[in-house]
Amino acid sequence: MTCAAKTDGRCTQTPQAFVWSGKPLGQARSAPASFYTSQEVFQAEVNQIHLKHWIFIGRTDQVAEPNSYLAVDTVGGPVLLTRDQNGELHAFANYCRHRGAQLVEGCGRRQRLVCPYHAWGFGLDGRLLRAPGMEDVPGFDLDKESLIPIRMAEWAGNVFVNYDDSAPDLMTHLGGFPALFASHKVEDMRWVFGVEIPAACNWKMLLENAMETYHTGIVHARTVGAQTSMTFDGEENWAAIQVQSTMTTAVLDKSAPAPFPQIASLDEQAKKGTYFTLLHPTTQFVFAQDCMWWLAVRPVAPDRSVLSVGGCFPKDYVALPNFQELAQPYFTRWESVAKEDVGILERQQKGVSSVLFKPGLLSSRDDVVHTMGEWIRQRIGTAIYNDPF
Numbered sequence: 522m523t524c525a526a527k528t529d530g531r532c533t534q535t536p537q538a539f540v541w542s543g544k545p546l547g548q549a550r551s552a553p554a555s556f557y558t559s560q561e562v563f564q565a566e567v568n569q570i571h572l573k574h575w576i577f578i579g580r581t582d583q584v585a586e587p588n589s590y591l592a593v594d595t596v597g598g599p600v601l602l603t604r605d606q607n608g609e610l611h612a613f614a615n616y617c618r619h620r621g622a623q624l625v626e627g628c629g630r631r632q633r634l635v636c637p638y639h640a641w642g643f644g645l646d647g648r649l650l651r652a653p654g655m656e657d658v659p660g661f662d663l664d665k666e667s668l669i670p671i672r673m674a675e676w677a678g679n680v681f682v683n684y685d686d687s688a689p690d691l692m693t694h695l696g697g698f699p700a701l702f703a704s705h706k707v708e709d710m711r712w713v714f715g716v717e718i719p720a721a722c723n724w725k726m727l728l729e730n731a732m733e734t735y736h737t738g739i740v741h742a743r744t745v746g747a748q749t750s751m752t753f754d755g756e757e758n759w760a761a762i763q764v765q766s767t768m769t770t771a772v773l774d775k776s777a778p779a780p781f782p783q784i785a786s787l788d789e790q791a792k793k794g795t796y797f798t799l800l801h802p803t804t805q806f807v808f809a810q811d812c813m814w815w816l817a818v819r820p821v822a823p824d825r826s827v828l829s830v831g832g833c834f835p836k837d838y839v840a841l842p843n844f845q846e847l848a849q850p851y852f853t854r855w856e857s858v859a860k861e862d863v864g865i866l867e868r869q870q871k872g873v874s875s876v877l878f879k880p881g882l883l884s885s886r887d888d889v890v891h892t893m894g895e896w897i898r899q900r901i902g903t904a905i906y907n908d909p910f
């Protein structure tokens with residue numbers, strides 16, 4: 522997969538397999554205010570996008586050991602990823618089958634998950650093992666009260682859930698996405714970092730922002746600084762840009778060699794920079810020359826989201842005795858740059874809530890903002906917008 526039509530280092534070609542029906546860049550404006558502020562639009566997105574597509578919830582190595590679990594909130598409610606005592610992975614709705622209390626928080630290892638309300642106990646395979654005080658209920662059957670499973674799939678150690686049993690499978694959704702990043706060998710990486718950042722802005726702002734480098738020299742003037750990028754021909758369900766830098770963009774100090782070497786298996790294109798991707802609808806994976814990190818966005822309300830930032834390194838790096846010390850600059854970069862973005866996006870949310878708001882012209886560097894808007898518009902329709910794009 523290559524960049525086919527470049528202008529000043531950027532592609533201008535519409536992603537393949539993408540039916541464009543909006544105005545072309547140069548004439549296109551940003552979306553109307555209702556795209557970011559309307560409860561009706563938000564609810565349409567939940568019903569027609571979020572509950573029908575794959576939601577990234579974490580890494581298999583976050584539940585590496587038998588009897589381990591990880592609780593993750595999603596737009597469809599709390600979710601529980603477990604590895605049972607036989608090593609099998611499961612995903613469940615994270616609530617107790619008695620009267621619905623959230624079963625677990627955080628992560629850990631336990632022989633059984635005991636509800637903090639009335640102490641029903643579940644195995645990590647989801648089976649109800651004990652329900653004290655239920656002996657006198659006629660017909661009560663432990664076997665009928667297991668945790669509710671959610672459709673789950675994995676690619677290269679990345680775990681996704683889908684609330685729609687009829688949605689295309691994960692690998693169909695990904696299409697050619699894994700091939701572009703195959704040389705990073707993400708399946709051999711280990712999760713080492715995670716932080717959740719509340720953001721008083723619409724979920725789409727976080728993803729749009731993550732896919733353009735127009736803002737980086739301004740918003741990140743004191744951190745990553747100005748960047749240039751090229752856009753790859755994506756496919757229907759994903760887009761990718763590559764920030765051109767032979768040094769990893771995952772550390773801020775460019776005056777010294779990066780703490781970790783390049784991943785030995787990188788292909789020639791991967792050596793040239795850091796891929797920033799948008800995997801519709803709510804996940805950004807970033808593939809640098811020495812690590813992978815992600816932004817996973819959870820929509821909460823039209824003007825509220827949660828940004829989860831996570832990071833992985835090749836397992837050989839993680840095994841180094843001074844790994845934590847070497848990795849600290851990466852952790853600092855991931856969190857500080859994400860917070861700079863959230864800061865400007867909260868201002869953007871305030872701005873678009875003006876009753877006088879009129880969409881502005883998009884720049885040529887807003888190309889993925891443009892295609893992302895179209896992807897959403899095609900799934901929820903335009904009838905509910907106040908203004909056409």
Ligand code: FES
Binds near residue numbers: 617619620621622638
């Ligand atoms: S809600 Fe869990 S045991 Fe009652």
Ligand SMILES: [Fe+2]
Binds near residue numbers: 731736740858862
């Ligand atoms: Fe940014």
